[in-house]
Amino acid sequence: MNSMLTSLIDILRANWQWIVRGYVLWIILGIIFPAQHRAPLQDPQTVQTLQPQVCVHTDLKDEVDEWKIQRSLQLVREMGATTIVEFFPWAYAEPQDNQYNWSQFDRIINHAHNQGLRIIARLGLVPDWARPSDTTLNYLPEESDEAFTEFAVAFATRYAGRVNDVIIWNEPNLAFEWGYQPIDPLRYTRLLEHVYSRLHQANPNIIVHAGALAPTLEPVGSPHGLNDLIYLESLYEVGAYEFFDALAVHAYGLTQPTDAPPAENELNFRRVELIREIIVRYTDDEAPVFITESGWNDNPSWIHAVTPSRRIANTLDAFEWTQQNSSWVENLCIWILRYPRPTRRYPDNWTLVTSEFQLKPIYYAIQSYARGWESDEELWLPAPTK
């Protein structure tokens, strides 16, 4: 025993320089490549809320740090929201034909599921290999419908039971979102038709949402897009309703209050009621509506914004409106919880939480509403008498 100790000491003495070098190298490597914050899954959580319609759109697809994904989703649960909408880009999951990388999607879905949240997954964004080289990421050539469907089926199969809602594409009535191809409801219907039954085969419990249309007044022939009401009517005329189970809708209030009456030539929150009129006009088996993006912006200098106080009041009113119309509207999802990095412009004023995880007053207001912590006090004091 004694001789072993002696020989060990001899070895250390003989090699002390190497030991010091190794230690210094270890320190340097630790500085260059710091250990990632670990974000292990916790015990499964459940959302405590009195307002199940409360939902928020998240932006986690580009979040590098797993702990930030986890923290974001914890904040969603703690706010009392039952549901998130998240974009899962095809281009991220299948960068090469038939070569999938699910790692980022796994992180998001595992943590969301762990927090007890329902996930509505928006699918879109075309990888390079599935479109001509001179096109944008939103350009889906018809010959790539099958490849997109295979991705959607792979997604639905992998996450069955954890993700049972998928939205096919986003705002196909906008030129930008449609890859600058001519706006064509019939073409979009063919895409839905291609995907619909295959998704149901992959996951019998899946709810396929038609992509939300952008609220816009663009007339027929405009290079920028097409009026959402005209587009939706065209979808119903060509029978697209056979290929979706629910309709995603975007309902922004812009500068108008929540209760501003809807009109065909107005963009406001209750425009969703005009969408509903079209659904009812064409079908008996009415597709439920999910408002997957909504909200008001409170940047003090943007002309389409309202004051922060009005933003909060309008948002709470919108949740109340959703509850009153719960026979046909399931969720109201606020755009947006937080961005991975600040834009340092008015888009930051859509968020409920800053990129640095500072909770904004609107977060607290929604939380108080959803969890029943509201007090009887008015949100703000009356204007001083001059």
Add this chain to the structure above:
Amino acid sequence: MATRPYKIRPHNLLYLGTITLFIIGIFAILFQIGVDKPSLKDIFPAGEVRIGIDATLPPFAFISDNELAGFEITLGEQIGEQIGLPVRFVNMGFDGLYDSLVGEPAQVDLVISRLIIDPLRSGEVYYTRPYFNAGLVLVTEDASQINSMNDIQPDTALAYAYGSRADNEARRWLRRIPPFETRPYEIPTHALDAVRVGDADIALTDSVTARLYLSENPQWQAEIYPVTDELYAIAIRIHDIERWRLIENALTDLFENSTIEQLTDLWF
């Protein structure tokens, strides 16, 4: 035969460092020789200064009677005058501002549109010195002794707009100093009204609102104290160092001859 190991000594390092710096210096001089100073035509090939703006942000840039107007429009014109070139404003949405500057081909030469200095953009743009600070400010009566968070006492009444950045900041202060009275109002001007009529001791608001309010109420003797920074600067593509230098110099001149101060007083 054992060779004597070479040891690096401090004076050797000093010697090597000096030699390296000398060689770098020689190269730097050699590369500068024969390089002509670029002309204005080289820096602005279009013969004009194309300025990207988002004219939805009064009083910075907006459309009035079908004409562009605002602080940033006047600032752009002044910069053009300093340089000696006409300016052309290219109005676009926020989302297109940086792309129009760094895309190929670039649609604009610079952007003046309330751009906050963004460290994450440092790989693609240079910013000039800031031309405006839109951060939060405390507004107090002249006689008040309160000009920072540390001066706030438990009996101090702080007015701000509910839900605003000022509300965020006030909540942060409540975690850092002993509790004080908070008076949330619907809009920031009500918070300023509250101080003016004596319902609150101080108001916390953004500097744009405070400046506009004080110019509309010149009889009210109040002071503004900066609390946070939100610095607006001009952005130029990173490859265009000469263009940046020219704009930076022009902006510096405008600061030194008080033009920026006059423009600020004019629009706020």
